[in-house]
Amino acid sequence: MKYIELKTSLLSHIKDLKPNDFYLLEGKLIFKSKDTADIVKNYLQDKDYKIVQTSVRNWEHWQSKYESILYFKDLQKESNE
Amino acid sequence: MQTKYKRKIDSKDLSQNRYKNMDHLHIHPYDPELLETVRNDLLKPRTCRELMDWVDSHPHYDVIAEASSQYIRGTHQDDCFWQVAQIDTDWHHINRIITEYAEEHDLDKNFKTDYIDEWRVYDMEKQKNYSPFRHNSELDNQHKHGFDKHYQLIEVTLTDRFPEIKAIEKVFEFEWAKTDINYQPTSGAFPRHVDFLSTLIKRAIEHDPKIANAQYDPITKGPVGWQMKRIIMPAESWYPGQMLSFEEHIWSNWEPGQAIDFSWQHCRHATANSGYNARPLIKVQGLIRDDHWLAKKEYKKFTI
Numbered sequence: 144m145k146y147i148e149l150k151t152s153l154l155s156h157i158k159d160l161k162p163n164d165f166y167l168l169e170g171k172l173i174f175k176s177k178d179t180a181d182i183v184k185n186y187l188q189d190k191d192y193k194i195v196q197t198s199v200r201n202w203e204h205w206q207s208k209y210e211s212i213l214y215f216k217d218l219q220k221e222s223n224e
Numbered sequence: 225m226q227t228k229y230k231r232k233i234d235s236k237d238l239s240q241n242r243y244k245n246m247d248h249l250h251i252h253p254y255d256p257e258l259l260e261t262v263r264n265d266l267l268k269p270r271t272c273r274e275l276m277d278w279v280d281s282h283p284h285y286d287v288i289a290e291a292s293s294q295y296i297r298g299t300h301q302d303d304c305f306w307q308v309a310q311i312d313t314d315w316h317h318i319n320r321i322i323t324e325y326a327e328e329h330d331l332d333k334n335f336k337t338d339y340i341d342e343w344r345v346y347d348m349e350k351q352k353n354y355s356p357f358r359h360n361s362e363l364d365n366q367h368k369h370g371f372d373k374h375y376q377l378i379e380v381t382l383t384d385r386f387p388e389i390k391a392i393e394k395v396f397e398f399e400w401a402k403t404d405i406n407y408q409p410t411s412g413a414f415p416r417h418v419d420f421l422s423t424l425i426k427r428a429i430e431h432d433p434k435i436a437n438a439q440y441d442p443i444t445k446g447p448v449g450w451q452m453k454r455i456i457m458p459a460e461s462w463y464p465g466q467m468l469s470f471e472e473h474i475w476s477n478w479e480p481g482q483a484i485d486f487s488w489q490h491c492r493h494a495t496a497n498s499g500y501n502a503r504p505l506i507k508v509q510g511l512i513r514d515d516h517w518l519a520k521k522e523y524k525k526f527t528i
Contacts, residue, residue, distance in 0.1 A: 145294035145443060145490065147267075166256035167263070169492070170297030170471060173256050193298075204251040206258070215298030 144218065157186055171214040173199060180211035193217055250365055254290050262291035266442045273429050275440040279420060285359035293418045294443065295471060295490040304470040305486035308518055311392055311457060313528040315480035318388055319460045322405055322504045325378060325385070329354070332409040332502060337374040339363060342423075351379045354407075357423070366415055374414040375495065378405035380506075389506060395526045396455060396518070398510020400428045400435075406456070408466075408495060408503040416469070416494040420445060421452050424509045435511075445489040446511070451519050454509040457483045465499030485518060 146167045154160055160183070165174045174180035184194050193216040199209040266288070270278065282288055326332060331354055342357040354376040358366070366372070380386045380403040381393065393403045402424050408414075425446065428435040438447035446452035458478045468475045470491045475484065486493065497503045512519055
């Protein structure tokens with residue numbers, strides 16, 4: 144699974160989720176709002192994904208503030224495609 | 225022959241800046257919003273030549289490379305790196321000729337990865353420099369963090385020095401095959417990165433208008449209708465302290481002839497040699513079509 148596929152799928156399935164609500168940082172999804180991260184986490188857990196949620200270290204050189212990070216654990220092996 | 229792909233250090237171009245606020249550039253971890261902007265920029269339609277020109281002339285290669293990764297943490301190890309072949313040959317002999325070459329050219333003693341011209345696009349008579357080519361902003365960024373000894377790169381395809389290794393290259397049946405020995409002396413460390421396989425695609429672009437004008441796929445990071453492959457195989461058994469990582473996954477305890485394919489496009493990978501022996505790795509790359517055995521993820525054994 145690539146980020147672009149995941150993002151497109153989340154945006155099409157989760158009502159009110161916007162492209163600028165979250166980004167990709169070193170393989171993890173980083174959210175501006177914890178409430179939004181919770182919604183995405185619940186959606187993914189309902190799909191049987193194992194999700195880790197952490198707080199964010201916000202860096203001075205970043206343009207925005209973030210509240211929550213999500214990442215997957217132990218994704219299934221993909222097909223040969 | 226001097227071409228645009230053989231840039232000199234004094235051609236370093238800091239005049240272009242697509243991103244107005246320089247304060248957010250080149251500082252790790254990169255600004256997530258900036259990465260998203262660059263990632264979306266990468267998705268715009270371009271031919272292979274247009275893409276490589278864009279990457280080549282961009283003042284912030286390090287940010288482009290980082291943004292080009294679509295890796296999702298948690299991806300299965302088998303989707304990050306996987307063995308595609310076992311090559312049985314006289315690895316003691318191959319290891320001996322690599323070691324002799326390294327001794328002859330002081331590769332362990334004169335080990336510093338510095339700015340160089342890009343010279344591996346055209347045929348060469350004699351290798352003069354062992355530093356792998358790096359885009360200026362990438363090397364600036366690496367040096368700033370103390371990574372000034374990566375590995376030494378020994379040419380195979382463009383010389384006649386290693387016929388035994390050229391025989392290995394042939395089993396992969398690549399178009400535009402390009403092979404090097406990635407020889408990492410002790411204390412070498414090449415920080416995590418993803419690739420564009422620039423040397424490979426630039427050679428193809430320079431010589432083949434079909435590839436130059438083919439659409440570039442920003443997800444496979446190659447010409448549409450082709451796959452670009454980079455196969456790595458150790459020439460010597462693993463020694464404790466030698467490291468090769470692919471995101472959160474580690475490859476260790478390797479043996480000579482294990483040919484590994486990997487997601488060079490998206491998996492941040494890194495090498496370090498904290499052992500007490502040099503780490504010679506053969507790197508074979510080239511272009512294939514979808515009906516190639518590697519594209520079908522078949523496993524093969526070869527005896528040479």
